[in-house]
Amino acid sequence: MTINQIIENNIVKGLNELFGAEATGNQVALQKTKKEFEGDFTFVVFPWLRVSKKSPQITAQLLGDYLVQHTPEISSYNVIQGFLNLVVDNTYFTQFLCHNCQNIEFGFPEQTAPKNIVIEYSSPNTNKPLHLGHIRNNLLGWSVAEILKANHHHVTKVNLVNDRGIHICKSMLAWKKWGNGETPESAGMKGDHLIGKYYVMFDQAYKKELEQLQQSGMTNEEAIAHSSLMNEAHRMLQMWEEGDVETRHLWEKLNSWTYQGFSATYQRLGIDFDDTLYESKTYLLGKQLVETGLEKSVFYRKEDGSVWADLTADGLDEKLLLRSDGTSVYMTQDLGTAVMRHDKYHADMMIYVVGNEQEYHFDVLKLVLKKLGYEWANSIYHLSYGMVELPCGKMKSREGTVVDADDLMEEMYETAYKMGCSLSKLDTMKADEATCLCNMVGLAALKYFILKVDPKKKMLFVPEESVDFNGNTGPFIQYTHARIQSLLRKAENQKIEIKKVEHCAMLDKERDILKLLHQCPEVVQQAAENMSPAVIANYLYDVAKEFNQFYQDIPILRETDVEKISFRLQISLFTACVLKKGMALLGIQVPDRM
């Protein structure tokens, strides 16, 4: 049981015994005491004045006396207005430090109901390279998966590759027409970038064609209908669906180039998956489900042969499920994917990390699944995150207003390198060590910048300006860790042993940082409940900041009292552990020197 729970239980007992309140546990919530007041936990008594029938001051005093008497961990209290501030005994914190400093399980909260969770993220299209939007998606998905694991859930990370459809045919057609057999090797390009080049090429040629057709007197619609390029692409899609050998062969070849490119990007980003699924393998199941729904009269067929779900009774619109030519749409595929995924993993919860622009899509998906009789539709959770916007607005691949993932990571590395040089941090390092460090620092800056923001909120990215290396940033936390490691190395060189100190007079700064470290498990738990790595990121910043103040104000190795040195080293060691573990949940590595 955590100390919060112990105190809360005693508050419930106190309220009942003193005032006959008939209170229960979930009505009582403890909060952290604000910094400017004395105390560690605060209980607000205002809501209980009705049952105590006494003034706020008296009510709080009575309860305070009761708690000090019945809770060994609480040494004293004070009352300000209706706020009862409870002071935890110093010994509690010194013992907490002794018991958890070397505990590798520390930070992972207790879990009474572990779940089977499948989390999907990334979900790229194979016709273009990954960009900043994918980076947010990947980092969020990966980090949330780690956070859920830290809360003892069984997590499967899956990537659903959108490997088929008209968009893929566009790059295939462009490569076939104008590629002259170009390969990633011959072009000296990453495979995904090469394919992306042809995708853009198609779009440019298509636009030019439309312009010419319009100049020759056609309306916009007529031009679209008469575009030979688009018609060719559609023919290619049909051939693909019919299983034409040559088309399939081309498709496989170009996709394999993209996968090689993706794989390199994922690796550099530090992202991985337990399983990869392909839409080309699930869309047929979706079609079957639609047929079943037709038989059950859950869906209906229009005169032109298209199949629809009528969701107007539920406040949504009518939704197309099969085109009049019988081919499937996005929703059809997703229905198949959902059923397949549920059957394959026996999931209690299926998380989809997908942008908030698709909220409507997921509302529809859940509703249609329910109409088909799948009760588990409620276990689908759309982890809906905000878009990353540029100063010029939304990112659009075809218009070239994207921040490419590979370029961005390279820029981060270069910035870290320049910075390292100007601070003379790299002077004493070997070349490969410096490279490794700059990669670590550059990535940390990028990842932290993205993950510290609440996932639900959209965020603004200003190239050359957004990603900082000072202040509330990844490198700041890395620096704090490196500083502690340096301290510990020095201690080892001086043959100083870190002994367990069970009782020790404490300075305010020491107490502050211990109190903060003590909160780690509940922070990890809260991050899981909110599915928000930002909770962890902001906590780690607080820890690092608190430690730097401690480090600045209080001598550690320069102290003369052996007990105090030991105690402070132990605090430092523990801080380093929490920083390292926490950063690992964000997918950020921490160096031992920088």
Add this chain to the structure above:
RNA sequence: GGUCCCAUAGUUCAACGGAUAGAACGAAAGUUUCCUAAACUUUAAAUACAGGUUCGAUUCCUGUUGGGAUCACCA
């Protein structure tokens, strides 16, 4: 037009209905004979507007204004 989301210092982000709304960047001023100055200290600076609920509202409700998303035989 229908539905949904958002609005906090100059800027980017915080704040389970609780106390004097926190940080960072940027601006101004300081701290290195001493454990890493990628650090620390100090100053100035914000809840879009109007109502309501509450002992108490940045947070909940209603309206106004301003942004964004979505409602495709696109994915």
